[in-house]
Structures are given as C-alpha cells and as structure tokens.
Amino acid sequence: MSGLFVKNYGCQMNVYDTNKLLDLLSSYNYKETQSIKEAGLVILNTCHVREKAVTKLYSDLGRINIIKQSYNPNMLIAVIGCVAQIQGNDLIKRFPYVNFVLGTQAIQNLPQLINELKGKTSKKLHSVDTRFLTDEKFKILNINTYVHQKISAFVTIQEGCDNFCTYCSVPNSRGREYSRDFHLIIDEIKYLAEQGIKEIMLLGQNVNSYKFVSDAKTYYIEDIFSEIDKIGGIERIRYLSPNPQGMRDDLIESYRSIRKLMPFVHLPLQSGSNRILKMMNRPYTTDEYLKMVEKFRNVRSDMMFSTDLIVGFPSETNGDFEDTINMVNIMQYPNGFYFKYSPRPHTVAASMPNQIDDKIKNQRFQELHELMLKYKEKSNSSFIGQVVNVLFENHGKFLNHITGKSEYFQNVFVKNGNENDIGKIKKVRIKSFNASNLEGEIID
Ligand code: SAH
Ligand code: SF4
Numbered sequence: 001m002s003g004l005f006v007k008n009y010g011c012q013m014n015v016y017d018t019n020k021l022l023d024l025l026s027s028y029n030y031k032e033t034q035s036i037k038e039a040g041l042v043i044l045n046t047c048h049v050r051e052k053a054v055t056k057l058y059s060d061l062g063r064i065n066i067i068k069q070s071y072n073p074n075m076l077i078a079v080i081g082c083v084a085q086i087q088g089n090d091l092i093k094r095f096p097y098v099n100f101v102l103g104t105q106a107i108q109n110l111p112q113l114i115n116e117l118k119g120k121t122s123k124k125l126h127s128v129d130t131r132f133l134t135d136e137k138f139k140i141l142n143i144n145t146y147v148h149q150k151i152s153a154f155v156t157i158q159e160g161c162d163n164f165c166t167y168c169s170v171p172n173s174r175g176r177e178y179s180r181d182f183h184l185i186i187d188e189i190k191y192l193a194e195q196g197i198k199e200i201m202l203l204g205q206n207v208n209s210y211k212f213v214s215d216a217k218t219y220y221i222e223d224i225f226s227e228i229d230k231i232g233g234i235e236r237i238r239y240l241s242p243n244p245q246g247m248r249d250d251l252i253e254s255y256r257s258i259r260k261l262m263p264f265v266h267l268p269l270q271s272g273s274n275r276i277l278k279m280m281n282r283p284y285t286t287d288e289y290l291k292m293v294e295k296f297r298n299v300r301s302d303m304m305f306s307t308d309l310i311v312g313f314p315s316e317t318n319g320d321f322e323d324t325i326n327m328v329n330i331m332q333y334p335n336g337f338y339f340k341y342s343p344r345p346h347t348v349a350a351s352m353p354n355q356i357d358d359k360i361k362n363q364r365f366q367e368l369h370e371l372m373l374k375y376k377e378k379s380n381s382s383f384i385g386q387v388v389n390v391l392f393e394n395h396g397k398f399l400n401h402i403t404g405k406s407e408y409f410q411n412v413f414v415k416n417g418n419e420n421d422i423g424k425i426k427k428v429r430i431k432s433f434n435a436s437n438l439e440g441e442i443i444d
Pocket of ligand 1: 050168205206243270339342343344
C-alpha cells in the first residue's frame, strides 16, 4: 500500500472531479495521506482563474520535488485540471519531474496511465493529454463508489463556458458548455440520499445554463430541482455558480413551489459600471441586474444574495469604481468574493490598453474590502435574536461546539448540541457573531 497525497486548488468543481478520480483509483492500493514524504502518488488539481493560484502551484511543485528527490525518487506526480489544460507540454518542460499532465477533460485517464507505468522506472516517464474528452470523462466518472462528503455533497451537472468574458480563462481551460445526462444526475443524487446526504450543491461554471436534450424533451436546471424535491432525505438544494446571463424566469419561479431551494443566491455582478460590464462582455446592465434581484424577491421576499466583483479591470476609472461601490451600497451584500483583476494568457482583456497599476488595484480592493465587511457585519447583527434553521454538519473547532449552515449559507455554531444533531435541521436562536460565524442556541 502506497500513500496518495491530493491537493485541490480553486473551485468546488475540482473537489468533485478529484473525488471521482479517487473512486476510480480505489482498487489501486493507494491510501490517502497528508504527508508528502509517504506519497507514492501526488495529485494536484489546479486552478488557472487568477495568477495567484498558478504561482502557488509552482511553489508547491518545487517543495514536492525536494521531498521526491530526498525521500522517494519513485514518487509519481500528476498535475491535472485547468493549469494542465492551458500549459500542457510547457509544464513538463518547466517541471521535468512531473509525470502526468492531464487537462480538465482527460483526468479520467490517470488510472490507465499509472497501469502503463507498472514495472518501469517513473523518473523518465511523462504523459500529456489535453484533449477535450468531456463525454468520455462523465461516462467514466459516473461511478457511485464512495461518499466523500458528509451531510452536504457536490454534484457537477454542467461544465465549461461559452460566454467568453474578456478577463476569464475558464472557456479555454474547461472548454465548451457541456451538460451531463439528466437521468444519471438524478441517479447519483438518489444514491447520495441513500448514503445519508441531506443537502445537494449542484455545480457548474454556468450552472443555470444546464440544458440536456433526450427523447425530444429538454431538461433545464428547474427540472433537476423538481426531481430532487421528490427525493426523500434530501432537505436542501443549492447551486453554484449561476450567471445573471441566462437566468430564466422559470428558474426564478421555481422558488415559489420548491421549498427545498435555499433562499440564498450567488449572483456575480463583476462590476457596477455599465461601461466596464460591456468591456467584460457581460451582457447585462446594472439596472437589469437589479430588476432580476427584484424578481427573485417578488417570489421569495427573504431572498439574500452574494456576488463576485473584480476591481482594476483595464481602463477602470475612479468613476467606474465608484459605480461598483454604489452597487454594493444598493445591494448590501451579506457576503461576496472580490478580486483584483489578474491578466490571464490568451484572454482579450490581457492585451487591452490601459492596464491598471497594482497600487491603484490595491487601494480599490482595500476600499471594497472594508465596505463588504461593513455589510457583512450589518447583516450578521440583524440576525441577533432571530431564529434560523440550521443544518448541522460538523463538530466545531472546540470539543463542545457543533457547526452548520443557516438557510442563508451563514456558518452557525452552538454549544448546546451534540453528535445526534449532526445531519439534522434544528431551530437556533442567534445570540452573537464574529467575523465568520453566527453563534446561537438550539431551541427545539
Ligand atoms: N461563471 C461564473 C464565475 C466563474 S469564475 C460567472 O460568470 O459569474 C469565478 C470568479 O473569478 C468570477 O466570477 C470572477 O469574479 C473571478 N475572475 C475570473 N477571472 C478573473 C481574472 N482574470 N481576474 C480576477 N478575477 C477573475
Ligand atoms: Fe468565466 Fe463565468 Fe464569464 Fe464563463 S461566464 S467566461 S466562467 S466569468
């Protein structure tokens, strides 16, 4: 039995892919380890969305190679996912001790490649596969072996993107939009329910573009919601990451009838300036975005939203940035992700004139950060004294704590719970909060 060290960078879709790959490798006599020294196989599932994640990969590879040379020269190293897809052979040139470079739609070939290595010395062997074999990938990965997550589980339903936002590397790294077979998705969710999973997080780069045609019927994400609604045991449905573009009225309307849908939607705005949105190739205006929010709230008045924002996109003026600040003031997001624009290879925006200075990006980021914190705190404090439904998932950091998520995706911890509450939804009265959690007391 040899050790297997795994690291995921970036998004939840990598976690899903890696877990399925681990299922495929389950008969290969590897045992997961946290210690690189003990690893016969290292799998790094990478992210190319921002430069930071790529730099981190490079430094991790350097560190892993030192361990490989010092302790375990036969260690196999696989770099898979988005950086592998974009860089292909260049990765092997730069890091010749990497054995396998498998793009996002070729990761399923890793077990076979390992087989081919048996009996050979690993040091000199390299394989690079960056073919877009998406159909094959989901056929091979369609195995329900283990349940890696407890209580809440990811299920990828859609992959790739056709939108080509000018800053974004995803269309290059994940390929064209692909929707998985509706029936296989439902089978997978039924299996997860049988294993005790209570919450399903549907995943896709553009999850609301899901569209699968079979027997002259077209299935949309709302059809997946309706099917999950009938599956006993699953109490909650979430989805990530939707895009304001392609947010159909039918999806919004489904909140009326499907109570398992949680009233918390991630709605990435990216910028509050219509001029910048146009340059980003985002086909909505801020007015249209706000109207969409209103539609959601007309269907469920308690709906809350988080977002993604980018500061320092090429040519962004102080006025454009103020427009973003203005939108944040209108939306008062209780939560969100915000990034400094990072020029990505092979994207339109990377070669636009008027790239913004790092110093200005940092200043704008800091200002936005403080504002987002203010609204997070405002939102958290508005929950004090309120009763929220919490699905408990884990033991907390301290022995007597258990933690879970509210319907609005807030982390909530309590001290008066125990092991038996994990996997259950309980009413909790909120008493206080800190930067990342609400604290309360189970009242039923
Ligand atoms: N499909 C989703 C987002 C996927 S990428 C959507 O369209 O909304 C996740 C987030 O990373 C994006 O929403 C964006 O805010 C950020 N991002 C993508 N490319 C980036 C870049 N080049 N620089 C900085 N942030 C970026
Ligand atoms: Fe990237 Fe999302 Fe735009 Fe697609 S829609 S290009 S994933 S930001």
